[in-house]
Amino acid sequence: MNIKSLSLVNFKNYNSLDVSFSDKINCFTGNNGAGKTNILDAIYYLSFSKSFFSSIDGLNIKHGQDLFVIQGSYIIKDAEENIYCGYEKGKKKKVKRNKKEYERLADHIGLIPLVMITPSDISLIIGGSDERRKFVDGIISQYNRNYLYDLQRYNKALLQRNYLLKEAAKTKSNNDDVIEIYDQQLIETGNRIFEERKKFTDEIIPVFQKYFEHISMGYEKVQLNYSSSLYDKGMKVLLEESKAKDKIARTTTEGIHKDDLELLLGEYLIRKLGSQGQQKSYLIALKLAQFEYIQKICGFKPILLLDDVFDKLDSSRVEQIIELVSQRSFGQIFITDTNSNRINKVLNSVNDNYFHFNVDNAQLTKVYETD
Amino acid sequence: MSPVIIYSMDISQLPSRLLENAVNEFSKLPGIGKKTALRLVLHMLNQPTEDALSFANALIQMKEEVKLCVKCNNITEEELCSICSSNVRDESLICVVESIKELIAIESTSQYKGLYHILGGRISPMDGIGPRDLNVDSLEDRVVNNVVAEVILALSTTMEGETTSFYIFRRLEKHKVPLSTLARGISIGDELEYTDEITLGRSLLNRMPYHGK
Numbered sequence: 102m103n104i105k106s107l108s109l110v111n112f113k114n115y116n117s118l119d120v121s122f123s124d125k126i127n128c129f130t131g132n133n134g135a136g137k138t139n140i141l142d143a144i145y146y147l148s149f150s151k152s153f154f155s156s157i158d159g160l161n162i163k164h165g166q167d168l169f170v171i172q173g174s175y176i177i178k179d180a181e182e183n184i185y186c187g188y189e190k191g192k193k194k195k196v197k198r199n200k201k202e203y204e205r206l207a208d209h210i211g212l213i214p215l216v217m218i219t220p221s222d223i224s225l226i227i228g229g230s231d232e233r234r235k236f237v238d239g240i241i242s243q244y245n246r247n248y249l250y251d252l253q254r255y256n257k258a259l260l261q262r263n264y265l266l267k268e269a270a271k272t273k274s275n276n277d278d279v280i281e282i283y284d285q286q287l288i289e290t291g292n293r294i295f296e297e298r299k300k301f302t303d304e305i306i307p308v309f310q311k312y313f314e315h316i317s318m319g320y321e322k323v324q325l326n327y328s329s330s331l332y333d334k335g336m337k338v339l340l341e342e343s344k345a346k347d348k349i350a351r352t353t354t355e356g357i358h359k360d361d362l363e364l365l366l367g368e369y370l371i372r373k374l375g376s377q378g379q380q381k382s383y384l385i386a387l388k389l390a391q392f393e394y395i396q397k398i399c400g401f402k403p404i405l406l407l408d409d410v411f412d413k414l415d416s417s418r419v420e421q422i423i424e425l426v427s428q429r430s431f432g433q434i435f436i437t438d439t440n441s442n443r444i445n446k447v448l449n450s451v452n453d454n455y456f457h458f459n460v461d462n463a464q465l466t467k468v469y470e471t472d
Numbered sequence: 473m474s475p476v477i478i479y480s481m482d483i484s485q486l487p488s489r490l491l492e493n494a495v496n497e498f499s500k501l502p503g504i505g506k507k508t509a510l511r512l513v514l515h516m517l518n519q520p521t522e523d524a525l526s527f528a529n530a531l532i533q534m535k536e537e538v539k540l541c542v543k544c545n546n547i548t549e550e551e552l553c554s555i556c557s558s559n560v561r562d563e564s565l566i567c568v569v570e571s572i573k574e575l576i577a578i579e580s581t582s583q584y585k586g587l588y589h590i591l592g593g594r595i596s597p598m599d600g601i602g603p604r605d606l607n608v609d610s611l612e613d614r615v616v617n618n619v620v621a622e623v624i625l626a627l628s629t630t631m632e633g634e635t636t637s638f639y640i641f642r643r644l645e646k647h648k649v650p651l652s653t654l655a656r657g658i659s660i661g662d663e664l665e666y667t668d669e670i671t672l673g674r675s676l677l678n679r680m681p682y683h684g685k
Contacts, residue, residue, distance in 0.1 A: 246668070246669040247670065247673065250670050254631055258631070258635075260598060261597050261635075264597050264598045265597050276597075278603070278639075278642070279595070279602060279603055279639070281642075282595070282635055282638050282639050282642070283635070285638060286634075286635070286638075
């Protein structure tokens with residue numbers, strides 16, 4: 102699967118753009134603010150019908166204009182597919198597949214699988230545990246609606262239960278009989294969520310290890326663990342045992358909402374001791390593991406967008422990453438970088454076909470194309 | 473004075489205190505804002521006096537004379553509502569609903585000939601509705617003091633509805649009364665391919681025997 106061409110009208114800093122891509126590697130180099138990332142964001146938009154950066158569609162329109170249009174022509178399972186995304190101020194966003202508009206945007210998600218790595222993803226490594234739960238939940242629920250449904254029910258029941266615990270403490274009254282109902286719902290959904298997360302992490306951990314070792318050339322030992330108190334006890338026992346504690350804390354202290362991914366470098370947490378380059382390597386390995394997981398589920402290779410990923414990495418790691426992603430196991434790739442010398446150097450060592458574009462003030466010039 | 477002039481005025485500065493009072497009362501109604509309230513009030517003002525009086529009286533009379541059925545909390549003018557006092561209804565069936573709106577919906581199917589029990593809401597602690605705010609005690613009394621063959625839980629399939637069903641189940645299980653809940657599944661006339669995965673999955677799990685019709 103790949104995107105053959107992209108056309109933009111008034112999207113972010115682009116007035117209009119028509120460009121064809123290589124089915125393997127596409128590089129965009131240029132200065133800050135030239136519009137490199139906006140191309141990646143447009144491709145992201147065609148997959149998820151929203152921008153990676155801003156959920157407010159109005160902000161994606163070029164200043165002073167009233168609408169934007171993104172169109173992409175894809176080859177999916179040997180057939181040509183044309184995807185259209187358009188938004189006009191004050192109107193409903195439109196997404197069309199081969200000129201036919203979707204009734205529900207959710208029906209489009211999953212048609213064009215895509216993985217994007219951007220500098221802001223580093224919060225996955227250094228941020229709170231909620232970021233990592235969101236990462237895991239986002240991937241699983243994309244292909245498992247029942248999981249999403251369970252997760253929504255769990256979160257609602259949790260909110261109600263926490264509210265009841267606070268009320269009980271405030272009014273010094275006993276509402277155990279109501280809390281029990283919510284316990285029942287947390288038990289039912291919590292156990293299932295745990296099983297799905299475990300299945301998912303068991304699958305991606307070895308893949309992650311493989312990629313990290315490749316990037317660091319085996320010099321560093323990393324570990325990724327799914328930590329959850331549900332390993333030892335079921336949700337039912339956990340809630341029973343923590344009931345007294347919950348009442349004092351006025352909140353639910355145990356459950357899958359406390360799960361985390363433990364990211365270790367050697368024996369230490371990488372968010373505390375890793376260097377920026379190490380953290381970035383960790384992030385890339387994690388995202389590539391996500392890539393492989395999605396590929397396994399949907400049966401073909403997602404599009405890979407690498408936004409400024411080489412910044413802060415030493416040259417040997419950059420080479421390792423390029424070598425990795427240009428292998429056969431990855432499909433079409435889009436890379437942005439401010440440093441065109443760096444890109445040129447690594448691309449020269451790649452014997453796959455690639456396009457190299459220079460981006461300057463929302464104008465694209467193809468500077469190199471392998472034959 | 474013509475209404476047009478008032479329209480263009482600031483609503484917070486009406487020429488009469490009495491008018492302002494009426495607007496405030498109207499705007500307490502659900503779905504009615506200040507502008508709509510003013511339009512309705514001006515309309516009433518232009519009506520003949522007897523029409524306005526009969527409107528006001530209808531409200532007063534309704535409020536004073538409409539009561540809740542002592543048995544099922546349905547709306548009635550007597551002690552018992554028309555359903556509870558009917559002698560063609562099956563008294564051994566109780567259908568539990570959230571509010572009168574659901575009762576009306578079920579009645580309009582003309583598929584049900586039993587009695588009802590109106591809860592008056594569904595459990596959602598965050599919205600200030602706990603089990604004690606619902607008519608569950610009276611439901612339990614009915615089950616204990618009457619011969620009840622089945623209690624049908626006809627609550628929404630939302631989280632709050634399910635919570636409420638589960639609470640009632642807990643309260644009634646010791647009385648060994650058969651409980652049932654409305655079937656969840658594909659709507660009549662729906663295309664299978666457009667059914668959402670959760671509903672379709674549930675329909676498959678709860679599939680039923682087919683006898684040719």
